[in-house]
Amino acid sequence: MPAVVGVGYYGFNTNTPDMSWKEIMYEAAVRAYEDAGIDPRRDVDSFVTCAEDFYEGFAIFDEFVPDQLGAVVKPTCTVCADFLYGLATAYMQIESGLADIAVVEAHSKASDMKTFGEIIRHAMDPIWLKGVTRAHPYYFAALEMSYYMNKYCISEEAIAEVVVKNKGNAILNESAPYGAKLTVESVLNSPFVFYPMRKIEIAERADGAIVFVVARDEIARKITDSPVWIKGIGWWSETSSYDTRSFEALYAYKAGKMAYKMAGIEVPVKEIDIAEIDDRFAFKELQHIVALQLAGKFEVCELMREGYFSRNGSLPVNVSGGNLGVGNLLEATGAQKSLEVVLQLRREAGRRQIDCELGVAQCWRYIPTASGAVAVFGV
Amino acid sequence: MIDKIVDPEKLRHFPPGGGKIELYWLYTSGKAGNEFFRKLREGKFIAARCKKCGRRYFPPRIFCEFDFSETEFFEISGEGCVEAFTIAKLDLNENPMEEIIALIKLEGTDGRILHLIGEAKDVCIGMKVKPVLKKVDEMTGTISDIKYFKPV
Missing domain, CATH: 3.40.47.10 (Thiolase/Chalcone synthase)
Known part of the structure; x- marks a missing residue:
């Protein structure tokens, strides 16, 4: 059974005028890796982000992901849904044997949206x-x-x-x-x-970013004393x-x-x-x-x-x-x-x-x- | 403590105007939509019945979402009953407006239409309503060809 072995977050604020969406993701990721005691460049097998292009304001969000998570030249994908769908994806990647350690990220930079009502109307x-x-x-x-x-x-x-x-x-x-x-x-x-x-x-x-580090059973027990x-x-x-x-x-x-x-x-x-x-x-x-x-x-x-x-x-x-x-x-x-x-x-x-x-x-x-x-x- | 600034433009300067996405689509209304909006020009409403389970869909569609099988169109009165309503006071950009919007169960179907309520002093759940259509030469083949529903 996979476990959460590290969490990190940045926020939550009514707005974040000093940081870009990419920077809040980076902040959350750094904290999650520190919490889990891992190095993303060495230890993580798969990265999953959760985002909706219309919320971001640009297309093909997954292409904008790897750098701020330490995921460059690594398996990365974006789930166009809430974080919990991303967590399910990471769970399946671990249970299928594709990954030992997977990272899941989701964020909101809602304050960047000038026309929230119009965006939702497009749904x-x-x-x-x-x-x-x-x-x-x-x-x-x-x-x-x-x-x-x-x-x-x-x-x-x-x-x-x-x-x-x-x-x-x-x-x-x-x-x-x-x-x-x-x-x-x-x-x-x-x-x-x-x-x-x-x-x-x-x-x-509100604005904020959250990153979870998820690991396979036996690895989770090695990494942390308090797996969830x-x-x-x-x-x-x-x-x-x-x-x-x-x-x-x-x-x-x-x-x-x-x-x-x-x-x-x-x-x-x-x-x-x-x-x-x-x-x-x-x-x-x-x-x-x-x-x-x-x-x-x-x-x-x-x-x-x-x-x-x-x-x-x-x-x-x-x-x-x-x-x-x-x-x-x-x-x-x-x-x-x-x-x-x-x-x-x-x-x-x-x-x-x-x-x-x-x-x-x-x-x-x-x-x-x-x-x-x-x-x-x-x- | 309750009111917070959520608009960052009130806090510091950003590039004027911010970003813009100018995108336009043609939305195809499909076989069922075409049939509905064509019949609406004659003042008629149509729904669709699943050939397998008999479920009567409004808005009409060409397949049953439960059986995944075909449907056939049939005529209905267009009258219905208010199932839920709201009095909307904010527009898309959170500026003041006022409109009554209702979820209306359409007679002779298992479906609903979501539309405006007009010519009503009061509105309540269970109220019977009927559609008011635009003049034929003003119709554009869209949902706004129905102006609103009014009490029967």
């Missing part, structure tokens, strides 16, 4: 969807929220609780730029931008069509099932100690908690209100601050989730440390997709 079906409105594509998530709230009687208060919890957790995370001390009342009194969605329920964009095992990994796509999809995160349920099966987890809610879940819109956290079988679909609101998912609760969710506290990291979203789980399992999470041995990280591929991936980590 919408050009025949049936794109031409309907010039509203910001956030509207698409708001429609899903409207559908979800109506179908499962989700309360505004429960969604506000997610905002309060995650922004509150972020205060203890030095790397999270969007921490704030809020009350449910102040969230409910804040303005709507896409009724029934409030501005404060939307994760603001990748016990299960899964990914799943529903459909690209808005007319046939469930609008209730079936992608997360199926990806979770795939990862849980591999990890030998039968009752996730009893076995998982910590979860880092995609909350780029506050309602998504509730939806994803249910999809990952961490709560029943009609009890999730009550559990959220009781503090079941808070830092001191029975099953802490988004102790890092989540995307609401750390920011929307685009394709590095799953990387930040995994990073938090790894730091927690290694007992290096500082003031936000919780007691845990098994954690789950989950990402969604953002608007307008119904795709996502899940990883289970353990010590």
Whole structure:
């Protein structure tokens, strides 16, 4: 079973005017190699980056990769998806015997984008969807929220609780730029931008880069005393069509099932100690908690209100601050989730440390997709 | 503590205007799209039925995504029922605007259309709506040939 033997990151910031996207990748890579105690020029067999050309602002991203990771004249490839898909690729390369040590990278230089709304709009079906409105594509998530709230009687208060919890957790995370001390009342009194969605329920964009060093079982044990095992990994796509999809995160349920099966987890809610879940819109956290079988679909609101998912609760969710506290990291979203789980399992999470041995990280591929991936980590 | 500067141009100078990608495409609407937008000029709506499982698709398409088999077109009323809606107040560049956008379950199909709601004082989930089309000489063979949906 491959293990994470080194992590490094740079960020997370609301913007990074002093560094280029390539330089933040370099910073994260240097830290990850130092953490793992390896030399990338000598020890790494394969490098995987995760990027979407439209987010970068130039084409054929993989061609721009090798130098800043120490990967020149080495096997390198780019996965056009979230970090967790890259981690799955590295996992398969190691399990198949192609590599002993593989490196996975993902980043966000969201502050370089001048037209974020336009970029996301380009992800919408050009025949049936794109031409309907010039509203910001956030509207698409708001429609899903409207559908979800109506179908499962989700309360505004429960969604506000997610905002309060995650922004509150972020205060203890030095790397999270969007921490704030809020009350449910102040969230409910804040303005709507896409009724029934409030501005404060939307994760603001952030910059950052994350690098993981992953190694084969026996090598992992040699390199480090604290390997974090990748016990299960899964990914799943529903459909690209808005007319046939469930609008209730079936992608997360199926990806979770795939990862849980591999990890030998039968009752996730009893076995998982910590979860880092995609909350780029506050309602998504509730939806994803249910999809990952961490709560029943009609009890999730009550559990959220009781503090079941808070830092001191029975099953802490988004102790890092989540995307609401750390920011929307685009394709590095799953990387930040995994990073938090790894730091927690290694007992290096500082003031936000919780007691845990098994954690789950989950990402969604953002608007307008119904795709996502899940990883289970353990010590 | 909540409001942060996310636009780096407010912090220091960058090359004026930044970078630009000027790219243009012709998006082909395909057999199903062509058939739909042609019929729309006659004021008709079409959907597609899977020949194997009978699932009725809207938007129409030439294959069933579950069986991977062929479909056949059939006519529908174009009326439907609001399944979800949002009142959008920010445009693409986060400037103020206001539009009601809805996910509409179309009658006689298992599918949906996502479109604007107009001529409505109030909107609610479950509300019955019907399409308002552009005049034929203003139609361009695109989704905006439907102006919006209004309450029945």
